[in-house]
Amino acid sequence: REFSGHLKSRLSGLLATDEEILYEVMSDMTLDGNYDEAGLVLTNKRLISFDPKHHESIYQVDVNEIRSTTIEKMYGNSIFQVVLDNETIDVNRFTNAREDFFNEFVLRILEVQGRSDEIDNLEMANDREKKYRCPKCGRILPDKNAICSKCIDKRKVVRRLLEYVKPYKKLTFFVLMLSLLVTLLPLIPPMLTRSLIDDVITNRDVEKLWKIVISLVMIYLFDGIFAGFRSYNLSKLSNTIIFDLRTQAFKSVQKLTLKYYDKRSTGSIMSRVSNDTQRLQAFMISLTQNVIVQFLTLIGILIFMFYMDWKLTLLSIIPVPFVIIGSQIYAEHMRPRYRRIWRRMSRMNAILGDSIPGIRVIKAFTGEERIIDKYTDQGEDLLQEHLSAAAKSSVYSPLITFAVVLGSILIWGLGGYWVITQPDRLSVGSLIAFINYAGRFYGPVQFFANFNDQLQQASTSAERVFEILDADPEPNLGKGNYIDNIEGKIVFENVNFSYEKGKNILKNISLKVEPGQTIGIVGSTGSGKSTLVNLILRFYEPTDGRIKIDDQDIADIDIDFLRQNIGYVLQEPLLFRDSIANNIIYSKPDATIEEVVDAAKIANAHKFIIKFPDAYDTILGERGTGLSGGEKQRVSIARAVVKNPKILILDEATSAVDTETEKLIQEAIDRLIKNRTTLVIAHRLSTLRKAHKILVLENGEILEFGTQNELLEKKGRFYDLVQMQTDIGSDIIRYQ
DSSP: OOOOHHHHHHHHTTOOTTOOEEEEEEESBOTTSOOOOEEEEEESSEEEEEOTTSGGGEEEEEGGGOOEEEEEEOSSEEEEEEEOSSOEEEEEEEEGGGHHHHHHHHHHHHHHHTOHHHHHHHHHHHHHTOOEEOTTTOOEESSTTOOOGGGOOHHHHHHHHHHTTGGGHHHHHHHHHHHHHHHHGGGSHHHHHHHIIIIIIHHTOHHHHHHHHHHHHHHHHHHHHHHHHHHHHHHHHHHHHHHHHHHHHHHHHHHBOHHHHHTSOHHHHHHIIIIIHHHHHHHHHIIIIIHHHHHHHHHHHHHHHHHHOHHHHHHHHTTHHHHHHHHHHHHHHHHHHHHHHHHHHHHHHHHHHHHTTTHHHHHHTTOHHHHHHHHHHHHHHHHHHHHHHHHHHHHHHHHHHHHHHHHHHHHHHHHHHHHHHOTTTSOHHHHHHHHHHHHHHHHHHHHHHHHHHHHHHHHHHHHHHHHHHHSOBOOOTTTTOOOSSOOOOEEEEEEEEEEETTEEEEEEEEEEEOTTOEEEEEESTTSSHHHHHHHHTTSSOOSEEEEEETTEEGGGSOHHHHHHTEEEEOSSOOOOSSBHHHHHGGGOTTOOHHHHHHHHHHTTOHHHHTTSTTGGGOBOOGGGTTSOHHHHHHHHHHHHHTTOOSEEEEESTTTTSOHHHHHHHHHHHHHHTTTSEEEEEOSSGGGGTTOSEEEEEETTEEEEEEOHHHHHHHTSHHHHHHHHHHHHHHHHHHHO
16 A cells, blocks of 8 residues: 555655655554554665654664564564664564565665675565465465455456356247246236235126136146246256356366466365356356346336335335345355355365375274364364354344335235225235235345345355466467477486475486486485476476477477377376276277287286286276285386387386385386386386486485496495495395
8 A cells, every 4th residue: 555645744754855765565553453554664774664652653763773674473463673783673563464565675674785695585485485465455365376255356257157158048048038937927816816806706706706717727837837947948057057167177177287286185176176166056047047037026026016006015115225234234244154164165175085095094093083083173163154154144034034024014004004994095905916016026135135145155166166267277388399200318408496486306407318218216205306207297397497308398399299208107006996908098098909908918917907807897996996006006007008108207116016016017117118218216226227327316406327337336325325225135134
């Protein structure tokens, strides 16, 4: 916020002629904790603070007298302090919404003092701890692209949702026509009821009685038929629209970068694709049909009511302002509760999403009770939020009902009085018909009173879904660019990479791998081995430098083509709930059965597969349940083999298997790496015996690179690793 006119006038009277304002920030809280006007100014000479607690509401200090600045965190707010030689001064107080501006103020002070080394360190610290905030209201957001539910542009959301209706214009129009019929037909019976009471019963007109009875039967019959057609077609329309939206969201999920998944829980993403789209389905019905139907119903009823008696109509409208205002107040109170309910449901989904695939770990460490307690705690929080919402609703609903009933009682009172004292003015039939219309009148009124709340909930859900749709997909700047006859040469040129700014995982990696070479990659845990190969697959993009395949930057190669020519065997093989054959051909859907069998033989998987009653058609459980760890790994290797890649990446493929299985897998790998450029990440150095060269990584840097003999002669880190594993093997033999 800019300085107010009052503070600007005070500031102008303080500045010297050669003094220049460099930065100013308006606070939203005083040092006493009150929400009032305060501010902070930095010039090329001084720091000037305005706050009622300072002497004469002003505090000034020479910039060069400031030894350091601190931001003292409080609950929901912070205090900006300057540290002088002998004391620390509380300068200004601010809520969390202004935190980023005061962090920037600290940097500006360091700039004026010329302390550039401290600026770099502070910027990196701020980036790691940065809280993304809504630019409009300052609320904390979970990440840079997150949606601020308070500042959602509802009209923009509605317009975007209506874009999904456009492909179904004819069906929408047909359902709308049915809705109009279903709306108009029920407005006729009250008029017939009036005629029945005033004309038929009074005059004992049997002939007219049967006509009215038949008319009522036909009206309700056709109303039921049209309502049935409308219900089916409305369901078809809404389900089709949500199917399109859900499918598009799922497609977007598949195209997102791994960095997106790194920052979000599985449960949260599942909740957006499933729950939020489901919530939108009900809103789409309201948006495409009920708004128009309720509006026309309201207008139609008002026309009939004014036609029958305008004074009673005005009387029946008296409760309407109370209904609308009450609904608005109710919605305002309920909105934050709906958001909390959604967050708690998302957390429960996240726990469920972690517990099911991790059930073996849970059982192995007897964690059943702990995970149950964790889920129950979140469930209790959700229950309390639901009960809190129900408590509010239990007050709101009776009050609104009372206001509506009060309107009906007023009509009964005044209308009944007129029927008794002025029968020529209002008949019994007219009063009954009018009360019937009045009872229906409040339905559309409540609908529109609550519609803003529905819109708020739907807008929040829609924005969460749209966040997925609008998230940046994996960059594919080289789309359509292919390499003819890939040879497999890989070159890293001064590659740096960091998951977070200022914290490099890989540092100045320069490396050349010739076509057909097998390179072993070793190093301690966290040294960057898996990150290195992830960059080749473009799961992540380098922060600096570039990676080339056959002298072409991989950023300029079609990403699908790139991955189609790279075989990848993970440390923890992931198999899908499908047949063994379909898991093998996942990398090459058009593979023939001969190719599948050949791949399985190369991977030493054929023998155990044909032992199953259904052989290659055997259906696996989730994540490959039904196979041992070694069997899953060999199926995973067969999946890499079947597409005959020019480049092969093996990420600790034998780390979690027994010695006998390791031998089978190693035989498969030896056959697999022939005539392919292969990168093998390994902790067991015995798996690298056929590697042409060894790459040793340490803290993200290349510590050693060369042939095994060269590195052993050097007696460096690789030599130490070999010695450690040799000693372990010798100890095992010695104690047997």
